Amino acid sequence: MAKAAIMARSATAGDGALADAGGPALRDDKDNSSNMNRREARQPRIAIADLAREAEAAQTVGDFTATDPVITVRGCNVWYGETHALRDINLDIGRNEVIALIGPSGCGKSTFIRCLNRMNDTIETARVSGEFRMHGEDIYDRKTDVVLLRARVGMVFQKPNPFPKSIYENVAYGPRLHGLAANRAELDEIVHSSLRRAGLWDEVKDRLEEPGTGLSGGQQQRLCIARTIAVSPEVILMDEPCSALDPIATARIEDLIDELSQNYAIAIVTHSMQQAARVSRRTAYFHLGRLVEVDATDKVFTNPGHKLTEDYVTGRFG
Amino acid sequence: MNGAASQEQVLERVRASLGRRYRQERRFRLYGLASALLGLMFVGLIFGTIISNGYTAFWQTQVLIDVYFDPAVIDPGGGRDPLELARADYNRLARAALTELFPDVRARRDRRSLNRLLSSGAAYQLRDMVLAEPELIGKHRAVWVPADDEVDMVVKGYIDRSLPEKSRRVKDRQLAWIDRLADAGRLERHFNAAFFESGDSREPELAGIGGAALGSFYMLLVTLVLSFPLGVAAAVYLEEFAPRNRWVDLIEVNINNLAAVPSIVFGLLGLAVFINFLGMPRSAPVVGGLVLTLMTLPTIIIASRAALKSVPPSVREAALGVGASQMQMVLHHVVPLALPGMLTGTIIGMARALGESAPLLMIGMVAFIVELPGSPFEPATALPVQIYLWADSPERAFVERTSAAIIVLLAFLLLMNGAAIWLRKRFERRW
Numbered sequence: 001m002a003k004a005a006i007m008a009r010s011a012t013a014g015d016g017a018l019a020d021a022g023g024p025a026l027r028d029d030k031d032n033s034s035n036m037n038r039r040e041a042r043q044p045r046i047a048i049a050d051l052a053r054e055a056e057a058a059q060t061v062g063d064f065t066a067t068d069p070v071i072t073v074r075g076c077n078v079w080y081g082e083t084h085a086l087r088d089i090n091l092d093i094g095r096n097e098v099i100a101l102i103g104p105s106g107c108g109k110s111t112f113i114r115c116l117n118r119m120n121d122t123i124e125t126a127r128v129s130g131e132f133r134m135h136g137e138d139i140y141d142r143k144t145d146v147v148l149l150r151a152r153v154g155m156v157f158q159k160p161n162p163f164p165k166s167i168y169e170n171v172a173y174g175p176r177l178h179g180l181a182a183n184r185a186e187l188d189e190i191v192h193s194s195l196r197r198a199g200l201w202d203e204v205k206d207r208l209e210e211p212g213t214g215l216s217g218g219q220q221q222r223l224c225i226a227r228t229i230a231v232s233p234e235v236i237l238m239d240e241p242c243s244a245l246d247p248i249a250t251a252r253i254e255d256l257i258d259e260l261s262q263n264y265a266i267a268i269v270t271h272s273m274q275q276a277a278r279v280s281r282r283t284a285y286f287h288l289g290r291l292v293e294v295d296a297t298d299k300v301f302t303n304p305g306h307k308l309t310e311d312y313v314t315g316r317f318g
Numbered sequence: 319m320n321g322a323a324s325q326e327q328v329l330e331r332v333r334a335s336l337g338r339r340y341r342q343e344r345r346f347r348l349y350g351l352a353s354a355l356l357g358l359m360f361v362g363l364i365f366g367t368i369i370s371n372g373y374t375a376f377w378q379t380q381v382l383i384d385v386y387f388d389p390a391v392i393d394p395g396g397g398r399d400p401l402e403l404a405r406a407d408y409n410r411l412a413r414a415a416l417t418e419l420f421p422d423v424r425a426r427r428d429r430r431s432l433n434r435l436l437s438s439g440a441a442y443q444l445r446d447m448v449l450a451e452p453e454l455i456g457k458h459r460a461v462w463v464p465a466d467d468e469v470d471m472v473v474k475g476y477i478d479r480s481l482p483e484k485s486r487r488v489k490d491r492q493l494a495w496i497d498r499l500a501d502a503g504r505l506e507r508h509f510n511a512a513f514f515e516s517g518d519s520r521e522p523e524l525a526g527i528g529g530a531a532l533g534s535f536y537m538l539l540v541t542l543v544l545s546f547p548l549g550v551a552a553a554v555y556l557e558e559f560a561p562r563n564r565w566v567d568l569i570e571v572n573i574n575n576l577a578a579v580p581s582i583v584f585g586l587l588g589l590a591v592f593i594n595f596l597g598m599p600r601s602a603p604v605v606g607g608l609v610l611t612l613m614t615l616p617t618i619i620i621a622s623r624a625a626l627k628s629v630p631p632s633v634r635e636a637a638l639g640v641g642a643s644q645m646q647m648v649l650h651h652v653v654p655l656a657l658p659g660m661l662t663g664t665i666i667g668m669a670r671a672l673g674e675s676a677p678l679l680m681i682g683m684v685a686f687i688v689e690l691p692g693s694p695f696e697p698a699t700a701l702p703v704q705i706y707l708w709a710d711s712p713e714r715a716f717v718e719r720t721s722a723a724i725i726v727l728l729a730f731l732l733l734m735n736g737a738a739i740w741l742r743k744r745f746e747r748r749w
Contacts (some may be wrong), residue, residue, distance in 0.1 A: 161632035
């Protein structure tokens with residue numbers, strides 16, 4: 001019964017969360033299953049069971065707190081039906097910092113960031129417990145308005161997903177929804193400045209009325225970023241934003257993340273360790289639903305404190 | 319498995335099996351082609367028979383007679399009172415005109431069979447002319463009036479002249495008169511406007527599909543107005559908002575089952591609920607529309623849900639991600655993207671409803687109705703029922719009219735399916 005419900009719902013639920021939830025049943029009918037299979041096909045050189053035992057015993061290595069936290073998470077647990085996807089995660093996200101979340105597929109990175117703007121609410125079988133606070137306010141409190149939360153915590157998805165509308169409408173949708181502009185001129189201003197900050201303005205300024213779906217993959221992803229920053233969120237969650245892009249488009253997005261970090265807190269899930277090293281100030285390493293290590297990016301990559309982290313960043317498995 | 323077999327042996331075996339595999343493939347393709355051709359042949363056969371039987375009904379034989387609008391017959395009082403004018407015996411005028419053309423026919427019996435060459439519709443036509451233009455009274459005027467259906471059949475070549483007179487409905491002397499009229503250029507085939515404009519009639523030359531088409535139109539209007547919003551709303555609720563529990567599962571199962579219920583059962587339901595219990599008028603398109611709504615709803619709900627399901631999750635996530643509420647996500651993004659699919663499903667449901675006759679038999683839309691319905695509450699029949707009624711009639715002329723009505727119905731169905739395909743192509747979106 002529960003499994004059937006997951007199957008039926010997965011059409012509406014997010015790819016990413018299900019992918020990272022683990023459990024073969026959850027992965028069956030994913031959109032980009034070919035992509036998944038390729039990742040799964042890589043043979044780990046260390047037996048999974050051993051790793052699980054190691055992770056079981058492990059405490060998070062490093063400092064999970066941030067000096068000026070926007071979001072604080074304590075004791076986060078997530079279940080998808082019977083699958084325990086995240087176990088006792090403690091992590092802070094600081095103001096104007098870029099934190100990279102790395103780890104093998106199915107380790108719970110995407111699940112974690114989807115807890116922060118309550119995107120997991122859309123998955124029927126998902127159960128979330130623990131303390132999530134944004135500026136001290138409980139994110140999961142009954143009084144918290146999800147719509148307001150998502151306006152403050154924006155999200156960029158793995159696959160560029162512009163609306164099948166014009167470029168202008170794509171960016172204007174959020175501000176219009178929340179009534180951020182009093183008139184057309186203000187709305188124009190918001191749209192233009194968002195496109196400028198997303199580094200897309202010069203490429204699209206002459207064709208704002210053309211459909212956003214007609215842009216190239218990299219441009220679409222920057223359009224999605226422009227759409228996200230148009231509602232002026234405090235935190236931007238990015239779920240593998242470059243995994244569908246070529247290296248040049250990836251470099252542009254990374255530059256953009258660098259610029260945006262002056263104004264926003266950014267949590268980025270990535271499978272590319274080079275990317276994590278390039279864009280982030282802190283790096284968190286997840287493994288089988290546990291947060292194994294979190295520390296300054298330099299330290300995680302040059303002098304990891306945990307054996308699993310070391311194995312992962314040196315490419316011994318993953 | 320065959321570790322012992324060398325590479326050459328393996329190659330040998332593969333090569334040996336190749337011929338058989340290719341033969342299998344060719345045979346399979348042949349079967350497919352044959353069945354497709356067979357299907358196409360039957361479609362061609364159906365369309366060919368119907369069109370060759372029916373296209374002649376779009377033309378109707380008419381007779382040119384010189385009518386003297388005799389004031390003594392039409393308006394003996396001379397008051398030009400419309401009521402008086404409407405009541406006059408216009409048959410006498412038509413008969414007099416015909417007698418003028420055949421002065422040699424004198425015997426009473428012969429005169430009677432001569433008069434039978436004209437349709438009883440001729441009198442109505444003369445009446446309408448006089449009512450529209452009273453100045454005609456006292457004047458001569460050449461008028462094309464409809465010929466009787468048997469004359470029509472002779473002209474169209476459906477009556478075999480080589481048969482002995484006894485086994486022919488048109489007698490030898492009538493044939494001679496018809497030939498005389500034709501030679502004088504007084505017999506012509508004209509476009510049969512009456513076929514599209516008038517209601518049913520016992521006289522084939524006066525019978526038309528106008529009433530049935532209007533009845534079908536009212537019925538489909540009621541069906542569309544009720545079933546589209548209801549179906550879409552139900553689909554959106556079930557797909558986007560309904561909680562997953564046993565009750566919703568039960569509703570889903572029932573909707574799927576309803577789509578498979580024979581249509582005559584819906585007719586019985588309509589008879590019991592709408593007519594017997596709620597006291598709605600019998601034979602009325604509004605009841606037909608309600609019954610067809612019940613029948614079409616499951617189809618529309620299922621098609622709409624499939625359309626909603628096919629909207630990619632990325633669009634939903636994108637909308638939720640910028641802070642749209644559930645309802646905004648559905649109304650701004652999901653429903654617009656699913657609308658072409660919903661419309662396609664609706665049009666196909668409507669096309670099915672248009673071709674449906676069994677439930678209409680149950681609610682009395684099978685009656686003989688001459689008047690055109692003025693509203694959905696007046697008695698009417700529908701196109702498929704009209705076809706059924708005419709197919710049951712003995713007159714030879716109804717055979718071609720039945721086929722012609724089928725042509726019209728098929729034309730409407732093709733039009734609707736074409737619209738569905740056009741909609742699908744026009745609004746197909748890529749994401």
